[in-house]
Amino acid sequence: MRLSDMSFFNLASRRMNWLGVRQQVVAQNIANANTPGYRAQDVSAFADVLRGTSGAVMTTNSKHISGLNKGSGDISIQDDREAYETSLDGNTVALEQQTITSTEVTENYRLAAQLYRKGHEMLTLAATGIR
Template identity: 55%
Template structure:
């Protein structure tokens, strides 16, 4: 039986991919915290990713000094400017490390939850098929 074809497992897998992409963008923001004129980025919501049908491009490098990831975002994920940045420095950089740390902790917690739901779903299937706990 192929678990990825079942909607629950597919949704949990997509959620973990989205969280991985979000963590990559947060990491890029942190890596560029001291880069002049770097603007913090965020990815589109999980709802938009699930509803999207066409793949999008990853981050656009606006300056040769920006650190860019080699990983690409999952299909349907858009990387956008983060309008919720708390402040902006005199050099034009608006990455606030405390804000990025909070976002990173949220992603870690959400990832653990999605992985646990995936595991519990697998256990439930195992019990349903074998009858053994």
């Protein structure tokens, strides 16, 4: 049995993948903070990803054209509806907001990684009896 087949490890892996995509989106927002007309983006909520209602368009072949929602698998990326402000040049990236989001992502990723590690330790202890 693989660890990824167990629901706890599958959930932790999916959460870490979602957080990784979200961190990439935040980095892209920060990189485009001075680009006129750039719209800040964010990923679909993790709860939507779990329900399968994130709105991502699935493709079954690498030659298919993906829809308007860019993303990784069932994670969709869309314009950030909660952007703090719009500058005079139409850019909606607020560096303060992106910094806060990046910190939240980092802490949530650290927590998911620790839970994954603790789950592995408990499984090892149950199987071997050795700490």
